[in-house]
Structures are given as C-alpha cells and as structure tokens.
Amino acid sequence: MTLTPSAEFVARHIGPQGNDIDTMLAQLGYSSLDEFVNMAVPADIRMSDPLDLPEGRTEAEILADLRLLANKNVMKTQMIGQGFSDTHTPPVILRNILENPAWYTAYTPYQPEISQGRLEALLNFQTMVMDLTALPIANASLLDEASAVAEAVLLMRRSNKAKATAKTVLDSNLFPQTIAVVKGRADALDFEIEVADLSSGLPEGEISGIVLQQPGNNGALVDHTAVIAAAKERGAMVTVAADILALTMITAPGEQGADIAVGNTQRFGVPLFFGGPHAAYISVRKGLERSLPGRLVGVSKDDAGTPAYRLALQTREQHIRREKATSNICTAQALLAITASMYAVYHGPAGLKRIAVRTHNHARTIATALSGAGMELVTDAFFDTVQVKVADAETIIIKAEDAGINLRRVDATTVGISTDEATTSAHVATIAGIFGIKGAELGAKGFELPSELKRTSDYLSHPIFNTIKSETQMMRYLRRLSDRDLALDRTMIPLGSCTMKLNSAAEMESISWPEFASIHPYAPAHQTAGWRELITDLEARLTEITGYAGVSIQPNAGSQGEYAGLLAIRDYHRSNGDDQRDLCLIPASAHGTNAASAVLAGMRVIVVKTAADGSIDAGDLDAKIEANKDTLSAIMITYPSTHGVYDADVREVCDKVHAAGGQVYIDGANMNAIVGLAQPGKFGGDVSHLNLHKTFCIPHGGGGPGVGPIGVAEHLVPFLPGDASGTYSMRDGVPVVSTMFGSAGVLPISWAYIAMMGGEGLAQASKIAILNANYIASRLTEHFPILYTGNKGLVAHECILDLRELTNKTGVTAEDVAKRLIDFGFHAPTLSFPVSGTLMVEPTESEDLGEIERFIEAMVAIRGEMEQVLAGDFEIAESPLRNAPHTVAAVVNTAWDRKYTVEQAAFPVSALRVDKYFPAVGRVDGAGGDRNLICSCPPPEAFEN
Template identity: 75%
Template sequence: MNTHPVPGTFPSRHIGVTTPEDQRTMLDALGYDSVDALVDAAVPADIREHEPLNLPEGRSEQQILADLHALANKNVVKTQLIGQGFYGTFTPPIILRKVLENPAWYTAYTPYQAEISQGRLEALLNFQTMVADLTGLPIANASMLDESSATAEAVLLMRRANKAKASAKIVLDANIFPQTIAVVRGRAEALDFEVEVTDLSESLPEGEIAGIVLQQPGDNGAVVDQHEIIAAAKERGAMVTIIADLLALTLITPPGEQDADIAVGNTQRLGVPLFFGGPHAAYLAVREGLERNLPGRLVGVSKDQQGRPAYRLALQTREQHIRREKATSNICTAQALLAITASMYVVYHGPGGLKAIAERTHAHARDFADALRAAGFELASDSFFDTVRVRVPGQAAGFAEAAVEAGYNLRRIDADTLSASFDETTDAATVAGVAAVFDAAINEDARHEPGDFGFDPALVRTSEYLTHPIFNSVRSETQMLRYLRKLSDRDLALDRSMIPLGSCTMKLNSTAEMESISWPEFAKIHPYVPAEQSTGWRELIADLEGRLIEITGYAGISLQPNAGSQGEYAGLLAIRRYHLANGDAQRDICLIPASAHGTNAASAVLAGMRVVVVKNTDTGTIDLADLDAKIEQHRDALAAIMITYPSTYGVYDADVRDVCERVHAAGGQVYIDGANMNALVGLAKPGKFGGDVSHLNLHKTFAIPHGGGGPGVGPVAVAEHLVPFLPGDPTGEFHVAEGVPVVATLFGSAGVLPISYAYIAMMGGEGLTVATKIALLSANYIAARLTEHFPVLYTGETGLVAHECILDLRALTAASGVTAEDVAKRLIDFGFHAPTLAFPVAGTLMVEPTESEDLGEIDRFIEAMIVIRAEIQAIIDGEVELEQSVLRNAPHPAIVVTGDEWPYPYSREQAAFPVASLREQKYFSPVSRIEGAYGDRNLVCSCPPPEAFETAE
C-alpha cells in the first residue's frame, strides 16, 4: 500500500508524516526499508487482515459537507414541545462560535495537568458554583453524562453513604421521566438490589428504605410541595434525591432548602442544543459530608508555589485508574465541553436574565393552560412550571398529528393524554398556534405577566443565587469575548502543540468534521420525535454503524453508550445476559490483567461481576501460567476476560489468539477493550482474532474531540451471538429483559456522531489504514530516538512498540530524585502537555504521538526530552541541588520569570527559553506548580471571591 497520500486529499491533511523524505528519515532511525516492513515486523502475523477495508473511497471536504447537507435536509425541524427532559434553547452566538466551535476549547484534554488547564478549570468551577447555587446544596461536581445515568449514580451513592442493609430498597416516585426509571432499574438488576416504583404523593411503602428519588417538576409537569414526603423519608432513615430542572429552580424552592441530600438533573436547556439526545452535561450536587462519595470529577481551589490561588481536580485518589474495582463509579470522561457551554450561558445571562427566561417560559405555559381550560379541557395539574398535560380521551393521536401538521411536536403520553412543554424559544405566536390545534384561543387581555406564579406561594423561591461577581459582571458582548479569550489563553490545547498522551489518541479533529454538528437540521431535533422526522439522522447513524462493523469485524453495534465507561458497562452486561439466557447464572467472574485500564474493573463490578486479577510478566504480556491457574480455579464461574489490545503497555501481544482460545475453552467470553483501536484500524479486527465484544472510543480513534474531558462516545460492538443483548430502546415500553438502556436516548450522544462519520468517510479505507501505519511509525521513531536517554519499558518480540511507548524514569529517579511528575511539569516550559503520567506503571511516562503530528513537531518533543535528560544529569553529577533545580521548580510562569526577585541558581533564560525555538513562539503557564495536597485538605469547590486573586503575600 502506498503510504504517501495524494496531496490535496483529506488523508494528506489529517496525517502529519506523508512525504517520502520525512518517512525515510524516520525509517532510517529504525533500520527499516519501508513503512510496510516496519508494520509487518510490529504486528503479529496471525492477527493481520490481508484484505483491505471494504469501505467507500474517501470523500473530499467539499463532498462530505454536501453529503451531510443532504442528510440534514432529510430531517424535519418542527417546534419542539415534547419536553421529557429535553427542551428548545438559544445558544448565544458568541458561545456557539467562541466555545462550542472553538478548537481552543474542544481540542483540550481532561485537566489532569492543572497548571496548563486553568482556563477550563475556572469554567468548570463556574459550572459547579452555578449548580450549587441553583440547587441550594454546597458541593456540585464538574458534570455527569446524562440525567438518567446521573440519577442511577445518585441511587448508588445513597446506598453507599446510607450504609443501610443490603436488603434495603430504593423507592422511585412514579412521577419521574420513564427513561430515568428504566436506566435505574437496569443498574439495580445488574447489582441485584430492589427498586420499587410507586406514587409517593400518597405515602412511603413498607419495608426498609435506603433512599427515595423525587422529581421537581414531575413527569406530568406538576410542581408540588415535597416537604412532607421528604420528612417522612428522613424519619425512616432514608436519604433523598431530587431530580431538578435548573431553570425552574430560579423560581421554585431548591432541593437543598427542602432538606434533600442529593440533587441531579440536566443542564441542556442552558444553551446546549437538543442534538437528537446528546451530548448534554448532567449535574450532581450533594449536602456536606457526601463530597468524598461523589462520582465523577470535582474542581477545587488550591495554591501554587508562590501562594497564588490555583485550580485543580480535587480528591483525585477517587479516580478509577487508582481505585479500580473499589471505585465509586466507572465514569472516566464526563461532559466538560457542554458543562462549559452551560456555565458560560449563565455567565452571559446572569441571575436576572436567567430568571427572566424562566418567568417568560412559565407565563407562556400558564397562557396555554388558561386557553385549554376555557375550551373545556381537563388538565393533569393546575400547578406547573413549563409543562401542561391535558386529557383528550381517545383523541391523543389525532391532536398530535394535527399539531405536527401545524409545525409543532407534542408529547403523546398515551391514547388519552398529551403534553406541551414550553421553553426559552417559545414566543406568543407559538402559544397561540398550539392552542389553535385544540380549537382554543389565547385571551390576549389576560396574558400572564412575569412574576405571577401558577404554583403554591409556599414553593416560590426567596433565596438568592448566582451572587458571585462572575455571574454579575460580564454584561456586554465585548466583555464576554475577552473573558472567553482570557480563559482559553490560559490553557494548552491541541491547537497550540502536540498532546503526546498515551492511550488517549489526541489527534486532529478537523474543521470539516466539526462543521455540521451545529446545523439546525441536526442540532434542533428532539430525541423523541416521530421516526419520520429524523430520517437523516437515522441514515447517518446506520451508515456509521455499518462502517464501524466493517472496521472491527463484529456482527452488530450499538451507538447508545455516551462514554467509553458506558460502552464497557454495556458490553459486560451483554456478556452477563448471554450467560443468564444460557442458564449459567453462576458465571460472574471477570478476569482482568493487572495492566488493564482502571475503568475495566469498575465497569465489571457495576455489571454485577466479581473481579479476579491476572498477572502480567516482566515483558508486559499476560502471564499464561497465572491465566491458566485462574481459569482452572474459576472454570465453572468464568464469565469473561477483559483485554486491552494492543496492551496498555503499548505492545502487540503475540499470544492474543491463544489467550482468547483458552478463555473460550472454559466457557468464558472475550471482551477486547477498544481504547487502542488506533493501532488496529485497517490492520487487524478484534472481532476476527478472538473478541466477542469491544467498545470503541469515538473520542479517541475516530476523531471526536476530547473537549477538556468530554463529550465521548463509546459504541459497543458484538459478535452474532451477543447481538440480542445490546442496549435496548429506552423510548419503548422499557422492558428491561429486552435490553438495558445505558442512557436516556436510543442513540446516546448523537449530536457528535457526524464528526466520526465525516472522519471515516473522508479518510476512506486506505486512508484509515495509512493513518494506523503512520501512528506506528511515529511511536517507534520516538522510542528509537529516546531510548538511550529514557529506556523504553516494553517492546514486542521484534523490539518494536505499537502506537505508544512507555519511557521508564525509575532508574533516573533513584539516581537523581527527579520524578516523572517533575519531567511532566518541566515539559510545560517547552510548550508541551505531558505524556500520560504514572500509568500504567508508576514512575513512567507513556507517549503517543498519533498519526496527525508532523516530523517537525515530533522532533521538537524529542529535543525537549533530551534537554530535560541533560538537566537530570546535572543533578546526578552534583552540579545542581534537586530542590533548587529547574525541574523541581517547573513550570515557570511569566510573572515569576519577569519578577523583581529571582531566587534560583539557574538563569531566567534556562527556565523560560531552554531551546532557541521558544523565542519565536512561547506558552507561559499562568501559575507555578500547584500544591495538590493543600487543595484536598482545604476543599473549596465553588468560585472564590475576587479578592482571593489579589497579589499573594
């Protein structure tokens, strides 16, 4: 295969190393005559695919945009009044262009390296503060995946924190969105605890209760006083979760003031498009005392070396790669980009603007309700916020169809009931038009005014919210523009330099791939529209599914999981349900190699399995003797093995087929984690060399950007025998036995699927395969160039790595005291995000250049690492004391470099400009090294006052 894409084609723009000269330079360093010879040596022959990918020829950027327009035009955009957790909203153009469509925000990685993430950390802290204020609870995390799974996480949190008996049940109010009930029931079934759904407006059921879940407003739109049921639950020793609409909470007494322990919900209606169901940032807030049980991420305030306030992810010991099967959740990515969008929407509007939107929405709903009553219709509730449910005995289908004809989508509850949910985009003409469907008319002389509430005065919110200056000082678009620019300038994202993180595949997210996601024909489709209104979406999704099936070699796929962790969970549930269907209920042991991703173990536990760890050898491969012993020990109970391939150590294990066959022989299934598919596409198919199920990370291999920690998509692909056990349709009758919904909508985070669709279509089968080969070439080039300075920890049988390599610093640390973290912080001074730190082996750095980086950028990284190695040598030779070294005091922000005092023995030039090229283009971190322990001891998780940022003493 020609590894030099034709100039001007999309592969030639996506792939960084394309010229014969650059490839020759790299191959000479490796001692190979061609890229194909290198690949043949690196990839085991017995897993190689010899036929090219059966995919259409690559499309140009112009062609793919035309294709996407054609698909988008097959969707039918109506005024969406379906509600059920998804609402029309208006994304301010400045936020659309300067956040959602801005590579400075969408190409950033999860903010594990806090010093170069201060902008997005501040934006996420704004999100946490916003949620805490509106819910009346002191601690909120930095987003969840979706409202339904956030509720499931809250249920698990109540069970952990309450320490009730294992037999204690969870009680869900019947007036909760049906998709949420379905997701919680699925989690409960997997973990074998009881969930009871009942009408809590009557009373609590009998029996021991660990927690209850209420919703405000309810599924029927009703706003009710929940104080009595909450008090009764507390009296019985139960905890309380309230699913709350944040826009409604500007008017309604918040959960914290009702004595709830937890609040969850969605922030979609705060400026985030409908996106056919996602991605949207959910939230989870808790009372004091529960913060260390929180799932997901929590941004906290700490300080840097000079004592200045600085942000970081707090309580990081809860992260899944550390806690593994003891993790409180399997969530790895969340919805950072969408959380940032929602937080900036609130900054843009401020408390007054947000309340005005809520009051206007509420007034429209009241006008509509008055018109229906006057026309003789019966309403489900006279107390509501935005949703009016109306009884139309036997006529629901007719009215719904008439509404569609008039341009409106209503929610059809059953044959006798409809509802209309109003929102920010509603105007008087919409209300009048929907009323006309019912032969009703708005009384123009009796329209409701803002501040005139249609619910119990006792439920009207009186407490303040969003009082921090950030929500009250950005008034003009000029200010907003500069605030967003200030924050993005504080960060280091892929638009500035290579992000060489191993296992995370921080590759190009092209503008052509990104362009269509905000088109109204895609972005304004409600997830529960009639199927004929989403024809374009469904064709795109079916096409993408077919391409992913071809790439992976499996028989079926579900795009529903909205993160890699959810894909793991769905795949393991498919295995568990397969065994149950075969009468093998005892099969619940999941074997997991010691090198596996931490989420693997956490997902296995959530799927109701027991984890047994299999050892790895000194060369990084699975220890076959230990594998045989564990298989024999657990033969009758063996459910599955989870393998990451290539391994987490960045190596193609030559015995992968053997491992799969041994597990199959014992009756187990093989789960191949698709996190490292960037080393397989076009070369090997997990569904062909032994896998029964794999999840994919579309935010890694298939070009959906990481967005500072989300969105992600984690499709799950399966062999023929597991197809019946793929995630079910949460919009149907919610029969759990037909498949457990993973998220609230059939296609999960559909809104970002056009990105992967465009990427695969523009690359074509040949382009995808060349990309994989160049990823291998680049990783091996880095390994070869750096191994004499930093030994490469693991290589395959031919001395090669896959698409990433692990640099071993442990001997250098022992000799000098310089840690891998010191090197990570020093790389910031060179303008690089650090490689993956201390995973999968403590004391190491894992590097993945991807196929998108050019030789010049790769050489710039190599140069930085060689200079750092010389700085370490100076410490080893006794020329420099460790604590006074440039490494231990990195990074060096401009405020330090240009300060009146310079307390260090090395020069300012060495600190800030260690290589000449930095004089032309230089990134300065906004803060010095951050004290993590201080931030955990002094947990602050909402916006600090402005005076905290005055010059530190």
C-alpha cells in the same frame, strides 16, 4: 502511498508525508512502511483483505453528503419536553467555545498548571449548580440525567450503610427513560427497585433512598417537604431530580431537605443534539463529597502562594481505585458543562430569571386557554409543562405537526405541551388553534406557582455571574481563559492511551447545523430520517472496521461502553442458564475503568499478573482460569495492551477463556493501532467498545463529550442495549444504558472522519501512528529506557519511558519531567500509568515530523538537566526541574536568586523565543487542596497578593 483526488483528506489528517516517512523508517532500519508494519504487528491477527468501506471522499464532497442527510430531518418547533428543551445558544458562546478548538481540543485537566482556564469554567459550573440546588458540593458534570439519577441511587446505597440491603423507591412521576436506566443498574447489582406514587406517601418496608422529580414527568410541581421528612424519619436518603431553569423560581432541593440533587443543564444554551451530549449535574450535602462520582474541581495554591484551581480528591479516579471505585465515570461532558456555565455567566441571575418567568408564563397562558375551553388539565401547578386530557391524542399530535409543532403523546387520551426559551407568543396562539380555541384572549391569568414552592433565596451572587454585561466582555473573558490553557490547537498532546489526534474543521462543521442540532430525541421517526440514516451507516462502518456482527452507539462514554458490553456478556450467560458465571479476569495492565465497570455490571474481579515483558502472565492466567472455570464470565483485554505492545499470544489467551466457557471483552481504547490492520471480532473478541472521542476523532473537549459504542459477535447481538424507540421497553430484559442514541449530536464527526479517510486511509493512519511512536522510542531510548517492547524491539502506537532508575540516581521524578515540559510548551505524556514512575507517550498519526522533533528536543534537554543534578550543578530542590513550571511572574522577578539562569528557566531551547507559552500558575499543591476543599468560586480578594 499515492493519493487519489478523492483521498486528499488523508494527507491533511496524517502528519508525516513522503520524505519524512522515509527519514523515520531509516532511523528504524526499514526500507518500506509495509515491511515495518509487518514486523511490528503480529502476523496471526493481521487482516488478509482490506476494509470493505467506500473510497475516501473530499471535504467538499462529505459536507455535501452531510447536507443531504441533514435535509432529511424535518425541523419543527419542539414542545415535547420530557427532559429536553429548545434553547438559544448565545452566538458568542457558540463561536468562542463550541466551535473553538482552543476549548474543544483540550484534554482533561489532570495537569492543572496548563488547565487554569477550563478549570475556572468548570468551577463556575459547580458554583452555578451549588447555588441553584442549595447544596454545598457539586461536581464538574455527569453524562446525562438518566444515568445521573442512577449514580445518585448508587451513592445513596453506598452512603446509607444502615439501609444497605433495603430497597430504593422511585417516584412514578420520574421520566420514563430515567426509570428504565435505574432499573437496569439495579438489575445488574441485584438490589430492589420499587416504583411508587410518592404523592400518596411512602410504601411499606425498609427503604435505602427515594428519588423524586421536580417538576414531575406530568409537569406537576409538588411540595415534597413532607415526603422528604418522612423518608428521613425512616432512615432513608433523598435524591431530587430538578429542572435547572425552574430552580430560579422554585424552592431548591437543598432547602426542602434533599441529600442529593441531579438533573440536566441542557436548557442552559446546549442544543438538543437529538438527545445528547448534554452535561448532567449532581450536588450533595456535606459529608458526601468523598463518595461523589466524577470529577470535583477545587482551589489550592501554587508554589508562590497564588490561588490555583485543580481537580480535587483525585484518588477517586477510577484508574487508581479500580474495583473499589465508586463509579466507572471517566469522561464526562466537560465541554457542555462549560457551555452551560458560560450561559449562566452571560445571562446572570436576572437574565436566567427572565427566561424562566417567560417560559412559565407561556405555559400559564396555554393552561388558561385550555381550561377556559373546558378541558381537563392533569395538574394545576406546573413550571413549563401542561398535560391535557383529550378524546384522541393522536389527532391532536397530527394537527400540531401539520402546524409545525411537535407535542408529546403521553398516552391515548393525554397530550403534553412543554414551553421553553424558544417559545414565542405566536407558538402559544398556534397551540390554542390546534385545540380548536379561536378568538380567546391569550394571557397568563392564573396557575401561579404555589406560594410554598416559590424561591425566596438568592443564587449566583458571585461577581463572575454579575459583572460581564456586554458581548465584548464575554468574548474577552473566554479568550482570557483559553489563553491560560494548552490544547491541541497549540501543541502536541502526547498522552498515551488517550489518542489526542486532529479533529478536523470539516468533521466538526455540521454538528451545529440546525437540521442536526435542533432535533428532539423523541421527535417522530419520520422527522428524523437523516439522523437515523447517518447512525445506521456509522454502525455499519464500525461493524466492518471491528469485524463484529453488530454495533450499538447508545453508550455515551467509553466507560458506559464497557458497562454495556459486560451487561451483554452477563445476559448471554444468563440466557444459557449460567447465572453463576460472574467472575471477570482483568490483567494488571488494563485500563482502570475496566474493573469499575465489571463491578457495576455485577461481576467479581480477579487481577491477572503481568509478565516481565509486559504481556499477560500465561502461568497466572492458566491457574486462575482453572481455579474459576465454572464461574468464569469474561476476561477484559486491552489490545494493544496498555503497556504499548502487541501481545503476540492474544489468540491463545482468547482460546483459553473460550475453552473454559468465558467470553472475551477486548477494550478498544487502543484501536488507533489496529484500524484497517486487524479486527478484534476476527481474532477472538466477543465484544469491544470503541472510543469515538479517541480513535474516531470526536475531540476530547477538556473531558468530554465521549461516545463508547460496542461491537459484538453474532451470539451477543440480542443483548445489545435496549431499543431506542422512546418507549423504554426492556427488550427481552435488556436494559438501556443511556437515553435513546446517547451522544448522537457528535456522531457526524466520526462519520465524516471515516467517510473522508476511506478504508485505505484508515489503515494508513494506523501505520503512521505506529511509525511515529516507534520513531520517538528509537530516538529517546538512549536517554530514557523504553519499558516494554514487542517483536524486534518495536512498540505499538505508544511507548513507556522508564524514569525509575534515573529517579533513584537523581531524585528527579516523572512528575518533575511532566511539569518541566510545560516550560517547553508541551502537555505532559500520561504520568505514572500504567506503571508508577513512568511516562507513556502517544504521538498519534496527526503529528508531523517537525513537531515530533520538537518534543524529542525537549526531552533530550530535560535529560541534560537531570545530568546537571547528577553532576552537582544544583540540588534537585534547586533545579529547574523541581521548580517547573516557570510563570511570567517568576522570571521577571528582579530578586531572582536561583542556581540556574532565567534563560534556562523560560527559554531552554532557542525556538521558544518566537512562540512561548507561560502557564498562569506555578506548580500546584494538590494535596493541600484536598485537605482544604474549596469547590466553589473563591471571592476576588483571594487573588490579591
């Protein structure tokens, strides 16, 4: 491909160029890239015309474009509140985590030996949440506060089996966005929600659970002890949505008897980001840990007895439990959870308390001034939010905006004022002036916390929150943790279905600009013109790429995109009077979250068998369509399939489902193999979700942030997620699935990627992704059989290495190979998914030929070690494969007595003598950790030999 100067970024993003492409094509037996792609990708799905997108632009040009967009946003002092607060991200955390590829390019820590740094950081997060909420189990983050409350409601309904059919009661003083999201979940699953003023007591009737908020939507701090006790007396469970900063000063939910606490950790150093991404939290009482949604970090030991972190209870992961999953959460907000945890480490308990007291005192000062001027306050007990009655709220809002401050218009006669870490005395004085209070002495003279709500218990007592005092210590701590991990800044991460590709610095640069990062999601629309223009343009570009009629970027993870897409299908059927259409067909090869999302959308699931070649079994599909044609709602197809092949009959499958009255959901997780080559909206899809954190370059962040927008055909456009106006109206009954524009803060990354690549560059990326995967498959097939192939023995963008016969012969498992790759400095491919005993490899287009050859060399060397087992050089239990990975402590042990040399253990190929990664721990005992669940920071003594 000849690059114009404006498309020079394409050459920076794509690894192989020129002669390297020719070398790979020669290995495969093709003379040109187009000849190869025409053979690999089925002709009947191929686009006839190139993407109608603007020509790619340079990094400098696109950064200038982003600056113009950012400058269209109006920066104000944000005192709107409603669950979002301004905060100061400590520069040492901004530079060393949020802007550091060692952290933001890491993958979910499923391989614990190469993830000890991010696992420790997430364990810090869990410990922080457990301490502040006074509940003994917390997970490693959820997506946002509103959906976290929805997860808590579902958890209560699962766990309270005696009240399984009873209603859930939401306090009317919850944030409106929370109520809207929970109502949407309840509607999908057909259970009753009642919104009631719980300050007046519980409503009549059977109750499964109640949800309270502390402080409430109107800012009120309320002693919930009595209503919690009353709920327990009637057999109901209790969730409290609690402000994480307020918990340094007020009685914790666990101390008031709550079963579950949820909330947002955004105000712990995470920018406003126009509403997200922000890490939500959830913590639970003992006995609920096995129903906890999301990921739980725990402590086990490695093969030398050293304490080691790992993800616990991984059988709950949705690709395993499928339709029996308790949640469809896959990607969470790990990077933001890590940021929040390090904010707590940086400030310590005393520092957090100082910030909370200062925030509270500013609110008290405002309340003192307003009440002293004879104004009516909505509540006298509050933490950071004062609501005041006025003659005309709009007049006050406008005066405040003119003075540089955004306030909340609660209703026509009520204004909300929320203080935060960024509030200053000057802001407080300006507020007084806005309300016409002149010359008054400003100071906190009343409105102290009610004595019964004052926190008396300790929190954050672990040494990690009390020993890092200086920036030097903090910088070195963050570096020490990142050095324990393998991320994309060190090595290829060849994970099938996960698309770990380049996240360029130019794409990342703008997200921390204040003009983007400091904008409140409920700021007036005329202040957010830049954000809205960027979002509208991104949606338009994604619409062109997918071939659909409309796109919504609201879903803040791929799992939430699946859920939103299935809700659109469900609501479409309902609008046609086809309420009985509730059955979702899912191929056995589908992504695991597909089935979980279908269940959450109120659908029944039937699995369609896989044929011998990895495609959908046509006979089984026909039989199941025929048997369920009157109730068929949808089929969910991943394309290319999770087996790494282009099913040639995809149009035929779509036609069969449509003929039976169903809709076709095409999972876009593998879009990296078809962007610019085919459009799901044109070859039979009615709806697709996209993974912006895969195909469109938002980095994985150790497990999030993700964005999962959905594209839909014309007839489904009316059923896209509810409006993002901030009013939370259920547009024609269509629910919101997350807050406002979801994870808006990271959308500039994908916008920049698409804009710099242009249509031609995006198509080239897909072609090279396919080429790289086929080159690996061709080079490795004599060592490891490729499980599934398509036309002419070609694969799509990933290939499955079948180790099952070798395992039967040698005893060497796919897990052994995954752990041994660590010694070569590689993250493992996807292990035992979608087929047990296999490895799924996806190199992406960003990996150059040299890195690909390094991976091939490692795999060939490992195959040689398997031959050594076959030859009897050592038993499998004594082999470097079963004893991998090898730590420094292991190889410097003077008592080395293994059947293989230290050289073979640590330096199996010569290049490792120059750049060698040693894992912090040896092979981790996951099962042992599950039996002895420890999910908070262990004491330092645990690490003593």
